[in-house]
Structure formats: C-alpha cells, structure tokens
Amino acid sequence: MKIRDFLMEDWLISNRRKVKYNLGESGVADYYLHELLRMCNLDAGDLLKIRLEDELTYGSDFLRGEIARTYRNIDPGSVLVTTGTSEGIFILFNLLLKRGDEVVTGLPGFQSLYEVPRALGCRVKYIRLCGENEYLFDADDLKRLITGKTKLIIINNPHNPSGALLPEDTIKNIISIAKENNINIIFDEHYRFLPIDDGLRIRSACEIDDYAICTGSIVKCFGLMGLRVGWLVTNKPLLERCRSFKDYTTHTLSPLSDFLAAHALKARDTILSKNLRFIRKNHVLLTDFVARHSDTLSFIAPKAGVVSFIKYNHAMPSDEFAGRLIKKEGVFVLPGSSFEVGSHFRLGYGIKSEDFKPALDRLSRFLTEIK
C-alpha cells in the first residue's frame, strides 16, 4: 500500500512540546494519571493488581459493556475495541473496499477518512464542506455523486475541523439513501461526547438506524489521548471479520489502557461534565474573539467538539500564517493546508481556560500586526 504523508503530523510533531500555547490539538487537555484515578475513585494500588496478560481481541467484557452503555439499544456484543478510531476505520476500509470502488466523503476532513480509501485504489468523490453550507454534508449532493460503483459513504459527525453537527433528519435521510442504493455507511463519531449546547445529548447514527456502522473514541473528548482507546460498532458478521483482521494490526489492547478506559467511561458523567465546563467557557471566549476580529476573521461557531475552522482574509498562505504566529507569539494553530484548504486555520479550544485567554490575546496582537 502506497500512502501519502499525513499532512498535519509534521506540524504537530514539531510544535506540540515546544510552543507556549498549543491550539493545534484536536482534544481536551490531557489529564495526569493521578487525576484520572481520583475521578474514577481508584488508587495506585488498583493498578498493581492488573495482570499484564494479552487482553481479549474484542476488548474486555468490562470495557465493551461500558462503551455499549454510552449508546441506547446497543449490546456489548456489537462493540469491537480498537487502538484509537484510526485502527477501526483502517480495518473497515480494508474489509469494505477494493480497488476501483468509489467512495463519497466530505472535504475538508480528517485525512485518514479519504487517504486510506485512496491508497486502497478507490476513487474518492468529495462533497465540498465550507462556511456557505455550514460544513454540513448534504443529501442532494450525495445523491448526485452516487454511481453503480459507489461502495461506501464516510461521514465524520461532529466534524473535524469545523465542529459542525449534522441534524438528525439529515442523518436519517443519508442513511436511507445508503440503504436504497445498497451502500455501506460509516459515521466517525470521535467527538460525540462534547455538545456545546447544555442539555443536548448527541445521538449516534447507530442509535438512529442500526444500518450505520459507527466508530468512537475516548481519547480526545475525555482528555486521555495516551490511552489510545477507540472502538467500532457494527453487526455481528462484520464485527467478526474486523476482529479477525485486527489479528494482523494491533491484535490486543494493553490491559492497562483497557482497565483505565473502562473506569473512565464508568465515571463519564464526572469527567465529561468537568471537561464541558471549561470547553463551553472557551467557546464563549472564542466566539467573542472572532466577533472582535470580524474585519479579518470569520467562522461557523462549532456545535460540538473542541476544534474550530477559522477563515482569514490576510494575503498570506496558511503555512506562513501559522509559522509566523509560532515565531512571533509562541502560539500554535494548525494551518488550513493540513486540510488542503487555503486561508484558514484550525484552532483547538480544549486547553484550560486560564491558558486559552492569554493565547487568544497573543493571537489578537499578531492579527493587528500583520494587517
């Protein structure tokens, strides 16, 4: 398999540990292990009892049960634990696609979602997502792109990099188009646990219709990136094929990650409400910030997750914009080029509010300077 470089990774690797303010990430600020243990009512002694054996390839019953409980009407037997969402989608693409097939997905989008199908020899057709359509995948556009060769529709909801959230009616509509045309459909729901509206619970597409194959993760929403725990939810025959494919990738998960992820999910109300408190505060700061700079910046305010995609009207390529901002102010945002889009940057607002405010102040100063 020949695959292009992952465009955002050079930026992340070069800057993540060096800059003063890292707004380039797409997750909630990471917790220390002692903080996680406290939130889960565990202590270090509980870790000493973990046996360092090979976990079940499916993930432990405890973890699968806790994942299933985050959905309504999904049983643990429909869940396969994977190493991040990345492994889940990689396995699914390998099993559902072959050379010459066509897939439809949105652009900009998380690169794996189109790069892996492309590397497998598929033709990828894109629905252009932008401010004008509020980054929403459109059912009529989808119908126009479908041919007899279309084998898979790939949707990321909530959306990275914009934070857009598809209305349930659109999800239903898209799933019925997929069904009518006998096309598989995957929803990558990495950011499902972080709605910006207080009181909103984001329903998974597989709760709406079990025809949808869904992937999920705790790494970004929970602030537990280092655990690398993701999953997929699908029908039993496909799940068994995925499990068998997984024998060739990571095979099993570390029992430490499995144990901690299961407990984190069990304590999800505590962890997520803590995260949502500061994310929602940052969201207000961010919306005010963009409004204050409306002469040069615009965006569609995110509805979920911790990333926003901001358009600027300075005559400067996005790599130069991001590079100069790092050099001048020690603030890292991801250039639009990482998503194959010019004049934009992705700004993550998952860092602690006490850091977010000074980071925005520095970004403000930079924007004034380059005017």
Ligand SMILES: Cc1ncc(COP(=O)(O)O)c(C=O)c1O
């Ligand atoms: C939409 C989307 N899908 C998949 C992934 C990969 O997830 P993981 O880090 O759990 O492998 C990411 C990571 O940022 C993402 O944003």
